[in-house]
Amino acid sequence: MTVLLFTLLVWLVSVVVGFLGALTGLGGGTLIVPLLTLVFGVNIHYAMGASLISVIATSSGAAAAFLREGYTNLRLAMFLQVATTVGAIVGAFLVTLVSTAFIGVVFGLMLLYSAYLSGRLPPEVATTGPPDKYAERFNLNGVYPAAGGQQPYQVQHVPAGFAVMFGAGVVSSLLGIGSGALKVLGMDRIMRIPFKVSTTTSNFMIGVTAAAGAGAYLKLGYIEPTVTMPVMLGVLLGSMLGAKVLVRAEARTLRIVFAVLLALTGIEMIYKAVTGKV
């Protein structure tokens, strides 16, 4: 395969992945690494570098649109980013210590978990519960625009959520992904933040977390410009197109197809890692 053909094919695949990611709201970034390694035979470290950069592209590209709608909780994002960015640096240190097989297996598990998450729709529940003292101390509670006017919400279980966010940061740099799945776990299920707030807030956090990892990746030599170029340009274009198509469609069938795709890729990734082919 010549450089030209490689670049064009990787670009095309990245457009599709970015498009699907934006359309399903699941972030297609998780598929970049398996595609580059399993289909194009790219070394997993270069694949991780290209993937992490593409995560920043989609996050910053979407952020401008999200900000206008008034869902993003900037204080919550900033508070949790202390955990995710420090986690990202720890992850970038860990990644130099573990084998590529280990990375492959963890990656596969992450794909399976993402598949499980995307197969089910998130609950849209108003949160009630005893006020969390840290949420009040750090002014994390907020309101968001809903059908009946401004809807207030109270953030729950702040220490546990903070810990999960640290883990999300570690995983982000360990695998070269945005680890949106873990951020959703922390914000939706543990901190009980309304879905629309957690999605947009997590989108902002993913970009900042990835930027922390990218600095470390650059020094490790993981960011190979010639591999990253078509991935970054493709994912950016694809996600912009996807955001245009996505009006308010649930895209339920698409979510299920995507979930199956994630699961199969996860199994393949684990198999290849265990048999020493990653």
Place this chain on the structure above:
Amino acid sequence: MIVQDSEKLTGKPQEQIIGMLLRAGVVLAAIVVLAGGLLYLMQHGSEHPNYQQFHGAPDTLNSVRGVLQDTAALHNEGIIQLGLLLLVLTPIARVALSAVSFALEGDRMYVVITLIVLAVLLVSLFGIR
């Protein structure tokens, strides 16, 4: 101006400006990457790449200073890497602008929290080798 709820920043003019700057940063980064990429393809398009083995990106492309020097020398890969660096800088710029935003509101606690995040980001990008 009196601000009552904790969603002070969203929807305000400064957030709109931040959003526009973010988008401009992404577009600029994409243009630079595309320019470097096209130059690279014109010169090396018919070669056969090998990305199977990990050697690490060339040393000149592994630091901010190296990338800037390589770009100044008009090396294609340096130009691509400069575009990628610009992209990495967009969320960092957003964090920096958020610090200003919190300062304008007089929220000292969040100025400190934001500066901690900014410090971690800058150490990661420029810091210790």
